[in-house]
Amino acid sequence: MLQINELSLNIPDTTKPRVVIIGGGFGGANLARNLSGRDFQIVMFDRQNYHGFWPLLYQVATAGLEPDAIAEPLRKMFDEDYEDFHFRQVKVTGINPAAKTVSTLVGDLPYDFLVIATGTKSNYFGNEQIKKYSFPLKQIPDALNLRSQLLQSFEQANMIKDPEVRQSLLNIVIVGGGPTGVELAGALAEMRKHVLPGDYPGMDFSKMNIYLVEGMDRVLPPMSPESSEKTRRYLEEVGIIVKLNTLVESYDGQTVTFKGGEQIKTQTLIWAAGVSGAQIQGLPPESSERGRYLVNKFNQVLGFNDVFAIGDIAAMKTEKWPKGHPGVAQPAIQQGKHLAKNLKRLVRREPLEPFEYYDKGSLAIIGRNRAVADLPKNMHLSGFIAWMAWLFVHIYYLIGFRNKVVVLANWVYKFFTYENSTRLIIRPFLRKEDIAGQEFVRKQADLD
Incomplete structure (x- = not known):
């Protein structure tokens, strides 16, 4: 080197x-x-x-x-x-x-x-403990770490005997009710319903809890109140536990503590609360x-x-x-x-022209046929039409023809099969610090 x-x-x-x-x-x-x-x-x-x-x-x-x-x-x-x-x-x-x-x-x-x-x-708002133990989602390495953490948690939950530890593996807490948090929660809900029961036939995924935690009084705060309310109803329809006006106080890798004292045992806290x-x-x-x-x-x-x-x-x-x-x-x-x-x-020494932002609207997807859209001229869409708009916009703005084809093919395949085709633990994620609940992962890794 x-x-x-x-x-x-x-x-x-x-x-x-x-x-x-x-x-x-x-x-x-x-x-x-x-x-x-x-x-x-x-x-x-x-x-x-x-x-x-x-x-x-x-x-x-x-x-x-x-x-x-x-x-x-x-x-x-x-x-x-x-x-x-x-x-x-x-x-x-x-x-x-x-x-x-x-x-x-x-x-x-x-x-x-x-x-x-x-x-x-x-942005962890100065909370070093949350920064140390939570999973951000800003870059591709973050996404791969989180994917490994989720898949490893399911594998461990399928083999562990202790019901309390198993539940902590099946509890997923997403902090931040913006587009990233909402769309991630919806994707996990679809996995829980359509994908994971087939992969783990002996597990009861009705016990898998997905929490979406937002500090404000509604999800998707940047979008219209109409879209926020529709999104909340969509999330609850697919079994997401939405906690509004709730702030995280601490997380030690095992337990998330909210201001007010409520606690949830979880080994996966996803931080999408701010930048x-x-x-x-x-x-x-x-x-x-x-x-x-x-x-x-x-x-x-x-x-x-x-x-x-x-x-x-x-x-x-x-x-x-x-x-x-x-x-x-x-x-x-x-x-x-x-x-x-x-x-x-x-x-060319010509006068500069001021920038004027043309707001083309905002979109968020919660799952199949569930999406919301705020469009110019105070138009609001939801359901299948908004879902189709979301699909089209994201394909359109992808860079590269190959990427457009690959993503479209994946989405078409998933539409008919509900399959997430890349459930591979290629780079196992291991925390450097010794925290309770992770010993099992290390013992498995030591078998290599």
């Missing part, structure tokens, strides 16, 4: 304006795809070498899809047709706006224009608020003309969006495309 000091960024010199993009998510990828290498040298940094379609991450976690069905290698997205584009898989450690450089683990790189598109990370911006050191504190960079109507970070932020990391406050745009894919996609046009205007 090479040492870091033996590596370098190896970016060729250029006479063109250099645009450095930190992050290959929805914002960064759409910016790069709409910039011309004839006008700019484009350099993208990301710690992973792929672009992921995160709205379908929960299906990887519940064994409905394989990771490569929702991810596309960045180098494949930007092949030889993209002139003067350079990708480097490296961690960015800081920004020096005075020197106009970006620092990475393998060296520094000057920029003419810097675009921060780093997205978000899980914070994945900020980078170097910009002054006054340039950010609540973990997001404050930007003007041109996506310029406040106080800078050559530093931009797009997507979830950016807070563009408007009359309609006083807290910034919602943390979903569409603002990032639209801002990436719009900023590409504005960067071209900058080099």
Whole structure:
């Protein structure tokens, strides 16, 4: 293995304006795809070498899809047709706006224009115990860890004699009633009803409890009250235990404790309760608020003309969006495309055009024929029509023709068979810390 000091960024010199993009998510990828290498040298940094379609991450976690069905290698997205584009898989450690450089683990790189598109990370609100023992769902490794944890729990529950430990293996607590929590709960409910009884004929899955915990007074808080209420009814119809106005106080890997004293024994706590911006050191504190960079109507970070932020990391406050745009894919996609046009205007010394977000609506799926949609002009859909809309939108926005075909084929197969076809424990998940209830996993692993 090479040492870091033996590596370098190896970016060729250029006479063109250099645009450095930190992050290959929805914002960064759409910016790069709409910039011309004839006008700019484009350099993208990301710690992973792929672009992921995160709205379908929960299906990887519940064994409905394989990771490569929702991810596309960045180098494949930007092949030889993209002139003067350079990708480097490296961690960015800081920004020096005075020197106009970006620092990475393998060296520094000057920029003419810097675009921060780093997205978000899980927010544990300062609770280190929850961070240590819970399962987040933000990246593909998170989804694979959670999938292994779920499948291993079912395997253990099928063999263990102690009824209390068995119940803790069958109790799944999802914290966070947003789209991720709701869709994950619905997918687990379908597994419980249609898949797991066939895999484990001797187990009583009526004892498998799926809890959805939300601190506010309704699920899907960003969506309309109509959609939230419909979603709550859908969840309860499929047997999800919905706990509203409930906050988690602690979790030690065995027991989750809520504020008020209620406790649930569980070995799987899934944390989908909140996110914070994945900020980078170097910009002054006054340039950010609540973990997001404050930007003007041109996506310029406040106080800078050559530093931009797009997507979830950016807070563009408007009359309609006083807290910034919602943390979903569409603002990032639209801002990436719009900023590409504005960067071209900058080099031509033309006035910039302000960004205006077109809200195409919000969707959430709870299971087969169960979905909700908030559309423009105050339209609300639910049931089969909303479910079909959700399927179409997610197929449409997947990157790569192969991914579209693979996901569609999986969904068609599952529609007729109810089968989750990837129930493989490929990378067993073992906690590093010794916590009660995990000894059985270690003994099984030791048999290898």
